[in-house]
Amino acid sequence: MKKRSWYLVLGLMVLAVMTFAPPLKAYNGGVSPGDYQYGSPTCHSKQSSSTITMTASDYSPDPGSSLTVTVTVTGGEASGTPLGVMIVSALTSSNSLPSDAGWTITTDPTSSTQFNYYQVNSYSGSLTASWTLNAPSTNGTYKLYAREVHGDGETYTNRYVSGITFTVGSTGTPTGFSVVISSPVDGDTVSGSIIVNADMTPAANISYAFLTIDGALVENKTAAPFAWSVDTNNYADGEHLLKVTAVNDTGGQAFKEITISVDNGGESEEMLSWMVTMGVGSIVIVTIIAVAIVIVLMIRKKLMEKMEKKEGK
Amino acid sequence: MVSMSALHSLTAELHAGFLTLAFVCIMVVAVSQVVVRLRNRKWMPKRFVNLAIRVRGYTEAAGYVGAALGLIGILLSAYTGMYAWPQDVLLDSAVVRNKIMFTTFSGVLWGGVLFIRARFGRGLWTCPMMAGLYTGLAFVAYGVLGMTGSLGAHLTVGESVLDPLWSLIGMRVDTPITLEANVAAGIAIACGIVFVLSLAVARRYDLFAVKLAPETCQKLFKWDEPTIELPGATKT
Numbered sequence: 399m400k401k402r403s404w405y406l407v408l409g410l411m412v413l414a415v416m417t418f419a420p421p422l423k424a425y426n427g428g429v430s431p432g433d434y435q436y437g438s439p440t441c442h443s444k445q446s447s448s449t450i451t452m453t454a455s456d457y458s459p460d461p462g463s464s465l466t467v468t469v470t471v472t473g474g475e476a477s478g479t480p481l482g483v484m485i486v487s488a489l490t491s492s493n494s495l496p497s498d499a500g501w502t503i504t505t506d507p508t509s510s511t512q513f514n515y516y517q518v519n520s521y522s523g524s525l526t527a528s529w530t531l532n533a534p535s536t537n538g539t540y541k542l543y544a545r546e547v548h549g550d551g552e553t554y555t556n557r558y559v560s561g562i563t564f565t566v567g568s569t570g571t572p573t574g575f576s577v578v579i580s581s582p583v584d585g586d587t588v589s590g591s592i593i594v595n596a597d598m599t600p601a602a603n604i605s606y607a608f609l610t611i612d613g614a615l616v617e618n619k620t621a622a623p624f625a626w627s628v629d630t631n632n633y634a635d636g637e638h639l640l641k642v643t644a645v646n647d648t649g650g651q652a653f654k655e656i657t658i659s660v661d662n663g664g665e666s667e668e669m670l671s672w673m674v675t676m677g678v679g680s681i682v683i684v685t686i687i688a689v690a691i692v693i694v695l696m697i698r699k700k701l702m703e704k705m706e707k708k709e710g711k
Numbered sequence: 712m713v714s715m716s717a718l719h720s721l722t723a724e725l726h727a728g729f730l731t732l733a734f735v736c737i738m739v740v741a742v743s744q745v746v747v748r749l750r751n752r753k754w755m756p757k758r759f760v761n762l763a764i765r766v767r768g769y770t771e772a773a774g775y776v777g778a779a780l781g782l783i784g785i786l787l788s789a790y791t792g793m794y795a796w797p798q799d800v801l802l803d804s805a806v807v808r809n810k811i812m813f814t815t816f817s818g819v820l821w822g823g824v825l826f827i828r829a830r831f832g833r834g835l836w837t838c839p840m841m842a843g844l845y846t847g848l849a850f851v852a853y854g855v856l857g858m859t860g861s862l863g864a865h866l867t868v869g870e871s872v873l874d875p876l877w878s879l880i881g882m883r884v885d886t887p888i889t890l891e892a893n894v895a896a897g898i899a900i901a902c903g904i905v906f907v908l909s910l911a912v913a914r915r916y917d918l919f920a921v922k923l924a925p926e927t928c929q930k931l932f933k934w935d936e937p938t939i940e941l942p943g944a945t946k947t
Contacts (some may be wrong), residue, residue: 590803669802671889676812680819680894680900685902685909687823687848692909694840707940 424533431508434484434515435546437491446554447473452485452544456613458565458641458653459533467562467611468528469544474521474556476548481521483546484514485529489559496542499536521548537567539651564644565651575599577607577644577654586657590663594626596642596654607644630660719791726784727860729777730821736774737824743767744836753769771836778849780820785818804840805887810862812888817859820852834923841923847861 451473456465469483496503507516507527516527523707526547532553534540542548544558550652580595582588598604601622608618617626624642638660643653743763752759789811791802801807827835827845835841857873864871865884871877877884891899913919 430753438856489831489858604817668889671892671895672808672887674892676815676897678890678899679812679816681899681902683816683819683823685906687820687826689909690844690848690904691827691841691912692918694838694844695915696912697840697919698838699916699921 411674415539415573429482429515429517429695431511431513431517433497434511435491436484436486436489436494436543446474446546447477447550448472448546448548448554448556449490450474450546450556450558450564452542452558453615454524454542454562454564456564457562457608457610457615458613458643461535461537462532463532463533463568465533466528466530467525467542467566469546470526471546471556472524474546474548475554476521478520478522479548480517480519481525481546481548482515482517482526483527483544484516486514486543486545487541489543489557489622497530499540500536501540502540503529503530514631533564533566540564540566541651543661557660557661563645565653574636575646575650575652577642577645577652579640579642579654579656581628581654582640583658587659587661588630589630589660589662591627591629594628594640594642596644598624598644601682605645607642610641610643613641634659635660635663680696704707715791715794719788719795722784722788722791722864726781726788727856729781729784730853730856733774733777733781733821734849735768736748736777737846737849739770740767740774740836741842743770744842767836771833774849775825778825782818782821782825785814785821788817789814804866805885806862806865808887809838809884810859810866813855813862817852817855818846820855824849825851827865838923864891 418632451470452467453470454465454467455463456463467485468657469485471481471483474481485496486494487496487501488494503512503514506513506529507518514529517530518525541559541563542560543556546557547553560661576599578597578599580597582592582594585600594609596607596609604622604624606620607617609628611628616628619626624644636659637657638656641653641655643651645651679694724943743766746755746760747767750757792811795801824845827841827848829837831841835845858876859921861871861873861877861883864873882888
């Protein structure tokens with residue numbers, strides 16, 4: 399072979415390496431920590447069988463307030479290989495960074511940087527990653543989504559396409575659209591299991607309504623009746639903030655907040671006291687019956703002794 | 712599948728029915744005994760005395776059986792009632808707690824009625840004081856059962872015909888009856904001491920061996936033992 403041909407083969411090999419290096423890197427070593435738009439890394443296109451979920455510590459934050467968003471990935475094709483997770487504010491390849499929507503990441507899962515992308519180099523079947531963010535400073539409705547990418551010989555991806563909705567501040571409530579929490583009443587002291595009932599005005603065209611306690615989601619309901627069963631034993635004794643947020647089919651939102659006081663300590667004490675009273679009452683009855691029988695038999699015995707003496711005389 | 716609510720309604724009706732039968736029977740026997748006791752009075756019609764003798768023979772046994780079945784009914788009713796509603800919701804209501812408490816007291820009282828009848832047999836009627844205790848206990852037990860029913864009415868319709876009684880004794884049905892822990896402990900200890908003392912007295916005077924029968928009580932009190940007079944049977 400001529401020397402020129404060797405140069406051609408070498409050139410093709412260099413070209414091949416340059417072409418296939420990025421996906422190989424994504425598979426073998428992942429990508430560097432940083433901020434990534436929704437579509438990046440672009441090499442991941444195959445739908446993963448993993449399950450991806452998202453939760454937040456507060457779904458109705460005040461403007462600029464801090465909250466935590468947690469993304470959990472379970473299952474999937476990756477095993478002992480890198481897996482990356484990102485949170486984004488839109489499902490578009492541009493302007494999808496949380497900061498583009500006004501969010502500020504204060505800490506990412508590494509606790510030392512503020513990137514929207516986090517990666518573990520050896521995924522072992524489940525991953526939970528939490529970001530602490532400051533809510534946008536402008537009132538309104540915001541969404542955050544999650545996306546995960548991983549390898550295992552292929553370039554898999556998955557995403558939390560429904561996202562989670564945040565109601566920042568109180569604006570956006572259409573005129574005449576309101577939420578009323580009919581029970582419990584603001585300031586109530588509650589214990590045991592309670593039902594939180596909410597009524598929306600107008601009641602029609604409600605897309606969904608959700609209850610949060612101290613900012614943590616209890617349950618999202620997509621149809622009436624908007625009533626949530628809450629076991630207060632899962633909450634510490636003291637004051638808690640209940641918030642019901644309703645969203646209608648035009649995207650309009652309304653919410654109502656009340657404060658309740660949980661007192662399960664007193665409830666347990668009262669229950670114990672009731673059981674003790676019932677037990678002591680039963681003991682008293684048994685004692686009275688026993689004493690009454692003994693008294694009756696004693697009187698009878700004395701009377702019979704008296705009579706026998708009389709008969710003897 | 713039958714719901715627990717339906718079963719509870721059934722067992723509640725059963726125990727209320729049996730205990731009402733028991734109460735009526737015991738009262739009929741008590742009245743019959745008084746009639747028989749007064750049989751030698753001029754104004755007492757002989758026919759009435761004969762009827763009393765015949766009736767008490769049937770009702771005495773019916774009262775015993777009714778009380779036993781009613782007590783079983785109370786236990787079944789309590790069991791089904793616990794599962795008729797979620798327990799945490801059930802016990803949130805002060806009226807329900809009071810109802811459970813009164814049902815327990817009623818059950819203990821009916822247990823006392825049964826104990827006396829089982830221990831002393833029909834011979835208890837030959838001893839007026841024991842018969843009085845038996846009848847009085849049945850009266851109180853049925854009264855407490857009635858109060859339990861009144862609380863049930865409060866749960867279902869929000870009021871009861873016994874409401875004047877509640878206000879008379881100054882009790883609010885929607886306020887749980889509870890004792891302070893120290894008071895409860897004191898009462899329980901005192902009751903324990905009294906109970907043990909009463910057993911000691913019974914042993915000291917050999918009261919455990921007492922048999923109430925015509926040859927003992929009747930001799931003293933001239934009180935007839937009830938006998939069952941079956942129609943067509945030869946009178947002795």
